Each structure stands twice: as structure tokens, then as C-alpha cells.
Amino acid sequence: MGHVDHGKTSLLDAIRQSNVMDTEIGAYHVELESGSVVFLDTPGHAAFTAMRARGAQVTDIVVLVVAADDGVMPQTVEALNHAKAAGVPILVVLNKMDVESARPDHVKRQLAEYDLVPEEWGGQTIFVEISAKERIGIEELLEMLLLEAELLELSANPNKPARGTVAEAKLDKGRGPVATVLVQNGTLRVGDVFVAGRYNGKVRAMINDRGHHVKNAPPSTPVEVLGFTGVPEAGDQFFVVGSERDAKALSEFRQAQHRATQLGPQSRVSLEELFQQIQEGDIKELNIIVKGDVQGSVEAVFDSLQRLSADEVKINVIHQAVGGITETDVLLASASNAIVVGFNVHPTTGALIAKENEDIDVRTYSVIYDLISDVRSAMEGLLEPEVREVVVGRGIVRELFRTPRMGTIAGSYVNWGRIIRNYALRVLRDNRLVYEGQVDSLRHFKEDVTEVQANYECGIGVSTFDDFKVDDVLECYTHERIPRLLK
Ligand code: GDP
Numbered sequence: 001m002g003h004v005d006h007g008k009t010s011l012l013d014a015i016r017q018s019n020v021m022d023t024e025i026g027a028y029h030v031e032l033e034s035g036s037v038v039f040l041d042t043p044g045h046a047a048f049t050a051m052r053a054r055g056a057q058v059t060d061i062v063v064l065v066v067a068a069d070d071g072v073m074p075q076t077v078e079a080l081n082h083a084k085a086a087g088v089p090i091l092v093v094l095n096k097m098d099v100e101s102a103r104p105d106h107v108k109r110q111l112a113e114y115d116l117v118p119e120e121w122g123g124q125t126i127f128v129e130i131s132a133k134e135r136i137g138i139e140e141l142l143e144m145l146l147l148e149a150e151l152l153e154l155s156a157n158p159n160k161p162a163r164g165t166v167a168e169a170k171l172d173k174g175r176g177p178v179a180t181v182l183v184q185n186g187t188l189r190v191g192d193v194f195v196a197g198r199y200n201g202k203v204r205a206m207i208n209d210r211g212h213h214v215k216n217a218p219p220s221t222p223v224e225v226l227g228f229t230g231v232p233e234a235g236d237q238f239f240v241v242g243s244e245r246d247a248k249a250l251s252e253f254r255q256a257q258h259r260a261t262q263l264g265p266q267s268r269v270s271l272e273e274l275f276q277q278i279q280e281g282d283i284k285e286l287n288i289i290v291k292g293d294v295q296g297s298v299e300a301v302f303d304s305l306q307r308l309s310a311d312e313v314k315i316n317v318i319h320q321a322v323g324g325i326t327e328t329d330v331l332l333a334s335a336s337n338a339i340v341v342g343f344n345v346h347p348t349t350g351a352l353i354a355k356e357n358e359d360i361d362v363r364t365y366s367v368i369y370d371l372i373s374d375v376r377s378a379m380e381g382l383l384e385p386e387v388r389e390v391v392v393g394r395g396i397v398r399e400l401f402r403t404p405r406m407g408t409i410a411g412s413y414v415n416w417g418r419i420i421r422n423y424a425l426r427v428l429r430d431n432r433l434v435y436e437g438q439v440d441s442l443r444h445f446k447e448d449v450t451e452v453q454a455n456y457e458c459g460i461g462v463s464t465f466d467d468f469k470v471d472d473v474l475e476c477y478t479h480e481r482i483p484r485l486l487k
Pocket of ligand 1: 008130
């Protein structure tokens with residue numbers, strides 16, 4: 001991933017040429033002595049994030065390409081925020097090192113501000129300096145990728161039924177549904193029965209990234225697969241199952257599930273429903289994407305949001321940038337369950353369509369105060385209500401009765417508030433706590449009652465406590481949940 005013109009295509013070309021391959025599919029498989037690497041040639045972070053929005057995690061490492069003469073640009077930041085939001089490690093490639101105006105140290109300083117600190121400066125990010133044009137540093141980059149893979153302990157077992165992800169799929173006139181599947185674990189073989197998303201099938205043929213028919217595909221191989229019952233979606237999980245009956249049953253179940261999620265309630269975060277969503281689920285963080293007309297306004301919004309962040313509800317600004325709200329922003333929001341706020345900017349048409357499809361809360365404002373105040377009100381619902389003890393009444397024990405069923409009953413006089421059945425009860429003697437239980441039985445004369453008001457007499461029984469004494473103070477209390485306001 002990287003900013004336009006920073007050399008992604010050239011880098012892929014360089015990798016492909018030095019490894020002689022001619023491919024039609026959007027994934028390249030590079031064999032090295034110490035292992036193999038698959039490059040997913042996605043058109044950009046939008047595709048990457050779209051896949052992730054569907055729950056697919058196909059990328060183990062993101063290669064962030066930055067032109068050393070141009071430095072960090074808007075799409076660089078966007079790409080690294082997408083990678084970070086996905087929790088995918090980033091390896092930085094400083095490209096165009098052959099150009100005289102290349103300033104690698106300057107770019108490193110820029111990236112350090114985004115927590116991508118090179119190892120030589122005490123950080124943990126691998127930086128590789130290359131020239132895609134002059135084919136310099138390509139081998140080193142590939143080695144670094146394998147090293148990183150080793151460190152991340154990325155491994156797979158070829159002796160298992162295959163599992164993978166659909167990278168792309170289409171309906172081919174002559175061949176029917178065709179999908180590029182990235183095998184991530186196990187080995188895929190011709191004749192295997194599989195489920196992919198809502199469809200199933202039997203592998204009729206497989207074509208590798210060099211255009212050759214293959215009989216089997218081990219882990220980390222992209223292959224074109226023929227034999228689907230329908231066209232799956234990019235990002236669909238693909239896995240081999242034992243029998244065609246299982247495959248059918250599973251895909252039917254998934255069809256039904258798909259229909260249900262299409263019709264059912266959405267679990268998207270939105271400012272309106274935050275409060276309820278918090279109460280039902282366990283959302284404790286609000287992810288926000290901030291877009292604005294100028295750097296100053298973006299920073300102002302960011303700062304104000306940071307100040308709103310409380311211990312109970314953290315505000316994560318997962319991406320902030322100058323510019324209109326784009327489709328990519330909406331996809332990132334979808335993948336990260338975030339909302340998008342814009343200050344003095346508006347969504348592009350693509351963003352509007354994506355917003356509808358993905359059901360994302362996108363809001364635009366022209367006054368920062370309004371923006372902050374909306375988020376604040378949503379958060380007040382978001383904040384866990386404070387649980388506070390409320391004393392509802394007090395009584396004093398005047399005499400003791402013994403009953404066979406409840407044991408000792410405290411004949412009491414309510415001198416303040418109310419004593420309420422089933423509420424908590426505390427027994428105080430000389431201002432010290434003796435016991436805490438609850439009002440299990442409450443009587444006014446011979447009658448069972450639910451509560452007794454001040455200035456009345458009553459009999460109080462606590463099933464777990466028998467040791468009342470005359471002059472004990474009984475305090476009846478409860479817990480109330482009080483919605484909290486932010487300071
Ligand atoms: P992409 O938009 O990120 O895919 O970038 P491209 O690969 O299309 O490269 C954009 C331009 O930069 C092209 O004109 C390339 O020839 C040029 N370019 C790419 N890599 C290098 C490099 O290492 N050195 C120099 N001098 N130019 C490069």
C-alpha cells in the first residue's frame with residue numbers, strides 16, 4: 001500500500017521480473033530459498049479494508065511504499081491507519097532511493113510520528129531502502145519479509161484439508177464461476193469438496209499464478225479455482241469439507257444466515273443508538289474517523305475529542321485527515337465499527353453509496369461545538385451509569401419476637417423514610433456495622449406488607465440473621481444507577 005506514484009506497481013513489476021512470472025490473477029507467488037511470499041495486488045487500501053469489513057484477514061504483513069523523495073503523503077497516512085486498524089504489522093519500503101533528492105532520514109522522521117520507528121532508532125519497524133526502477137534492494141526486501149514472517153511465527157500445515165480466502169471472483173462466460181483463492185492452510189486438491197461463503201462446489205480445475213494447471217495447492221498459494229455453484233464474494237472464507245452433503249448443508253445454512261443478517265437488526269455503531277448498544281453489548285470504545293477542510297480544523301476536532309475521552313469510554317480517532325469523506329473512509333469505518341465525522345466537508349457520492357450499503361453513521365458539521373456536543377451526549381449514554389447507594393429509610397429496634405418460620409423478628413419503629421421489603425438492610429449497633437442482609441419479611445401488625453412508612457411500627461425479619469438487639473438501628477437501602485455527565 002502507499003501513496004499514488006510512490007512506486008507500488010513498479011515494485012511489483014520488479015519482484016515479478018526478477019522471479020519470472022506472467023500472471024493474470026491479482027496475487028503473485030514468489031519462491032525463495034527460505035520460503036515463499038504471496039503479494040496481493042489490491043488496488044489499494046479500499047480493497048484491503050473492504051475485505052476486512054467482511055471479516056477476512058488475508059494480509060499478514062503490509063508493505064508500505066513511500067517514495068524517499070516525496071515523503072509521507074495523505075494516502076500514506078490513510079494506508080498506515082488502515083493497516084493499524086486491522087492490527088497488521090507494517091514493513092516500510094523507502095522507494096526511489098536512486099533519485100538525487102531522496103531524503104530517507106527525513107521520511108523516517110516523518111513516519112516516526114506515526115509510531116513507525118526504524119530499528120536503528122530503537123523502534124521495531126523494518127525499513128528497507130530500494131529502487132524499484134533500478135531493481136536495487138528487492139532481494140533484501142523479500143528476505144526481510146520472510147524474516148518478519150518468521151518472527152511473527154506465520155506458519156501453516158500442508159497436511160490438512162485446505163482453508164483459505166477468496167481474493168476475487170467473477171462469472172466467466174465459458175468456465176462459469178471462477179475465484180482466485182488464497183490457500184492459507186492445508187493443501188487444496190482437484191476433486192476436493194468445499195464451501196465458500198454462501199456457495200459450495202467441487203474443485204474441477206486449478207490454475208496457478210503462472211497460468212499452469214495444477215493438481216494441488218499448498219499453503220500460501222493463490223490459485224484460480226473452477227467448480228463453484230455460484231460466484232462467491234471477495235473476502236469469503238473457503239474451506240474443504242468431508243462430503244458433498246455437508247457442503248450443501250453448510251452453504252444452505254449460510255444462505256439462511258445471510259438472509260437473516262440482511263433483514264435483521266444491524267449492530268453498527270451510531271451516535272443515536274450508542275447508549276442502547278452499550279447497554280446490550282459491551283462497547284467501551286467509540287471509534288471515530290475525522291475529516292475536515294483544513295489541517296487546523298482537523299486538529300481542533302481531534303483535540304476536543306481527545307478531551308472528551310474518559311476512563312469509562314475511550315475515544316479512538318482511528319484516522320484523521322484533510323479532505324472530503326470518501327468511500328475509503330466509510331469502508332474503514334465499516335471494518336472498524338466506527339463513525340465518521342466531517343467538519344466543513346461532505347461525503348463524495350461513492351461515500352454516500354457505501355454509507356448506505358454498509359450502514360455507517362456519517363455526520364457533517366459546520367460548527368465544531370455542535371460536533372463535540374453530539375458526541376458528548378452520545379457518550380453520556382455510553383458512560384456506565386454510576387451505581388450509588390441510596391438509603392431509603394431507618395428504623396430502630398424496640399422489642400424482639402421469636403417465630404418458628406423467620407426466627408427472631410425485630411419489632412421496630414420507622415423513624416425516617418420507608419422500610420421496603422426485599423430491599424437491602426444493614427444492622428448498626430453503636431454506629432458500627434453488625435450485619436448486612438435484606439428485608440425478607442415485613443409486617444405491619446399481623447399483615448404482610450411491601451413497605452412501611454415513617455412513624456409506623458413494623459416487624460422485620462432477615463432470614464440469614466437472628467441476632468437483633470433492642471436499640472439496633474436498621475438502615476434500609478438500595479442501589480441506584482445514575483447516568484453520568486462528563487465533567
Ligand atoms: P504507483 O502509483 O504507486 O503504482 O506508482 P508507479 O509504480 O506507477 O510509479 C510511479 C512513477 O514513479 C513511475 O513513473 C515510475 O517509473 C516511477 N518510479 C517507481 N519506482 C521508482 C524508483 O525506484 N526510482 C525512480 N527514479 N522512479 C521510480
